Amino acid sequence: MKQRQKESIWTWLVGGVGIGAMLLLAGTFALVLRGATTSVATASPPPSASPAVTNTPFSDLPPDRQTVEAILQQTRFAVTIPAQTEIPSYDPPTPIPVTPEPWDWGSGIIQSGDAPFAGMQYSISNRWYGMVNGLRAVVYAGGVRDNPGVSSDVSKGVVIVITASPQGEYPPEFYLPSANSGLFTIVSEDDLRLILDTPSGQKFYFDVPSRQFLDSLTATPPPTVTVIPSPTLIPPPTAYPLSTSSP
Amino acid sequence: MLNSNASTSAYPPPAPQPTPSAFQGTHKIYLPLIMRPATVSRYIKPPISGLPTLDATKFYNMGYYSYTSHVGVVVFSFGQPCSYSSGGTTFYGATAYREGCRGTPEIKTAVQEFIRGFCNRNGCSTYSTSPKLTLAVGPSNCSNGGTGCANPGQSTNVTYVHGQAWSQLVADLINYTTSQGYSYQVLVVRAMDIEFNWNTDTNTRAWVDGYKQGNYRHFYNFGTCDGCPVDYTPNPILPNGWSYDDAWYVSWGAGPTFYPLPEIYRTDGTNAEQWQAVSYYAATAKTGKMFFKGAFAQWQACHDSPGNLTECQNLGTLNMPYQGWSQLWNALYNDPITRLTSLPWSTDITWQQP
Numbered sequence: 001m002k003q004r005q006k007e008s009i010w011t012w013l014v015g016g017v018g019i020g021a022m023l024l025l026a027g028t029f030a031l032v033l034r035g036a037t038t039s040v041a042t043a044s045p046p047p048s049a050s051p052a053v054t055n056t057p058f059s060d061l062p063p064d065r066q067t068v069e070a071i072l073q074q075t076r077f078a079v080t081i082p083a084q085t086e087i088p089s090y091d092p093p094t095p096i097p098v099t100p101e102p103w104d105w106g107s108g109i110i111q112s113g114d115a116p117f118a119g120m121q122y123s124i125s126n127r128w129y130g131m132v133n134g135l136r137a138v139v140y141a142g143g144v145r146d147n148p149g150v151s152s153d154v155s156k157g158v159v160i161v162i163t164a165s166p167q168g169e170y171p172p173e174f175y176l177p178s179a180n181s182g183l184f185t186i187v188s189e190d191d192l193r194l195i196l197d198t199p200s201g202q203k204f205y206f207d208v209p210s211r212q213f214l215d216s217l218t219a220t221p222p223p224t225v226t227v228i229p230s231p232t233l234i235p236p237p238t239a240y241p242l243s244t245s246s247p
Numbered sequence: 248m249l250n251s252n253a254s255t256s257a258y259p260p261p262a263p264q265p266t267p268s269a270f271q272g273t274h275k276i277y278l279p280l281i282m283r284p285a286t287v288s289r290y291i292k293p294p295i296s297g298l299p300t301l302d303a304t305k306f307y308n309m310g311y312y313s314y315t316s317h318v319g320v321v322v323f324s325f326g327q328p329c330s331y332s333s334g335g336t337t338f339y340g341a342t343a344y345r346e347g348c349r350g351t352p353e354i355k356t357a358v359q360e361f362i363r364g365f366c367n368r369n370g371c372s373t374y375s376t377s378p379k380l381t382l383a384v385g386p387s388n389c390s391n392g393g394t395g396c397a398n399p400g401q402s403t404n405v406t407y408v409h410g411q412a413w414s415q416l417v418a419d420l421i422n423y424t425t426s427q428g429y430s431y432q433v434l435v436v437r438a439m440d441i442e443f444n445w446n447t448d449t450n451t452r453a454w455v456d457g458y459k460q461g462n463y464r465h466f467y468n469f470g471t472c473d474g475c476p477v478d479y480t481p482n483p484i485l486p487n488g489w490s491y492d493d494a495w496y497v498s499w500g501a502g503p504t505f506y507p508l509p510e511i512y513r514t515d516g517t518n519a520e521q522w523q524a525v526s527y528y529a530a531t532a533k534t535g536k537m538f539f540k541g542a543f544a545q546w547q548a549c550h551d552s553p554g555n556l557t558e559c560q561n562l563g564t565l566n567m568p569y570q571g572w573s574q575l576w577n578a579l580y581n582d583p584i585t586r587l588t589s590l591p592w593s594t595d596i597t598w599q600q601p
Contacts (some may be wrong), residue, residue, distance in 0.1 A: 067503075068504060089367075092360075093303045093307055095302075113389065116290040118510075119396070119440075119471065120473070120564065121559070149512070150475075162295060163295075164294055164295040169295055172552045172598075174558055
């Protein structure tokens with residue numbers, strides 16, 4: 001009997017251990033699976049890859065920022081006047097009379113890199129302003145960055161021309177030399193020809209009326225390439241192209 | 248140059264579609280968000296056909312007629328900080344990319360007219376449910392003179408006192424919206440186009456610190472992370488003495504109202520990766536990851552000029568707004584340390600001045 005009892009106990013023990021092991025294996029397998037699914041989940045961006053429409057503070061902002069956001073929301077509306085009952089019609093300000101300035105605004109060089117172009121892709125040295133064929137002109141000199149946003153290196157110079165008639169301003173025109181020049185800097189102007197210095201010391205010459213790089217200050221620009229500014233001013237907004245796939 | 252036939256039907260740009268794999272094996276549930284098209288931000292530059300002054304009527308018209316494109320965040324980029332003296336008083340302002348200096352009183356009047364135009368058309372009021380505008384008004388950190396703006400050690404208006412003056416300008420604009428009952432629909436925030444090539448970290452931090460002295464109001468850095476590596480690298484060598492810590496400080500660390508709204512121009516995702524690395528730095532070396540307000544593109548500015556479009560194409564800086572947004576979202580999402588649950592906005596800058 002005792003022997004039978006021992007065998008029975010051993011049978012139960014072995015069976016129990018076996019079941020336990022199986023459960024352990026199953027649990028481990030489940031955890032592995034869960035881990036795999038988790039890694040899939042974390043590797044995939046959420047499906048809603050588009051800007052949210054709400055303007056509410058982030059719910060998971062750090063606590064100090066959530067507090068500040070709440071305070072700002074309250075103070076923002078601290079003083080309000082009664083709501084408008086009807087929307088006013090077109091009501092622009094009364095224009096302030098201004099003394100018309102002479103159309104000819106002279107000429108000169110401004111030593112500033114301040115320019116309405118993406119600093120990530122252009123490095124601007126300075127600019128010249130003057131009159132060209134009756135149009136006001138501003139000519140920026142600088143360079144195109146080799147690796148935008150990453151490196152400050154400039155292999156190619158750039159000349160950017162903006163002109164305007166009394167009716168308005170034309171879109172900027174961009175001119176690059178055929179060979180690598182390095183960064184351009186305007187050092188002087190002679191009869192509407194800009195003398196451009198480069199880091200290597202090589203001089204370039206840009207004829208503003210013809211929008212041509214010349215070999216020398218006295219060279220004659222080719223007569224057939226005279227650029228006439230576009231008859232249209234800055235164009236209306238361009239629609240984004242339709243995309244058939246996710247970016 | 249432009250395909251006018253495709254003008255309106257293609258706008259807004261289509262939302263990226265969910266991919267099936269995003270639903271497989273996930274134990275999280277992501278609620279679908281509603282697509283918002285990119286807003287129109289602007290270089291504020293009076294055309295050279297006229298005076299360099301800011302025309303309040305044009306600003307009013309801009310707000311009145313194009314109000315639908317201003318739902319979300321709109322950035323007005325005013326260019327280099329400047330100053331001038333008049334009657335024994337020093338005035339601070341920005342160049343608006345022209346000669347001279349547009350003082351903060353002139354900028355204030357112009358921006359107020361933009362807001363008034365927006366609200367006259369949009370019906371801003373306490374009870375209105377009409378769309379909301381967040382208007383970010385900012386100069387750049389461009390120094391006076393020198394190649395690419397940068398002129399370290401020489402004259403600059405990127406200073407503590409200029410930061411204070413700009414802070415007061417925005418505070419005045421906020422008071423205007425409140426006093427007119429516009430504040431439910433219009434929120435004015437401070438901003439700056441901070442680019443490392445344009446000034447030193449010291450000058451820029453000083454400007455930001457001057458800025459902080461005002462009331463708690465939002466500040467958005469809509470600049471670049473110039474020279475930053477695409478993968479996090481400790482102590483990278485950046486232009487003009489900048490560091491990850493500086494980038495973090497002027498975008499996030501300076502105070503609880505500071506947020507990045509970075510330029511994501513490059514089509515290869517480099518800019519997004521650069522900013523993800525800054526957020527990684529913030530998460531691992533500072534107090535936590537950064538929360539971004541959105542992505543800033545220049546697709547329309549590239550198209551405003553045929554010559555510029557060519558260069559944008561050659562240089563690979565022609566991200567459409569939703570591409571820039573998606574790149575930033577994905578770059579941040581792909582690392583659990585920098586992952587966000589929200590990236591609210593997408594905006595696109597233009598040269599156009601209505």
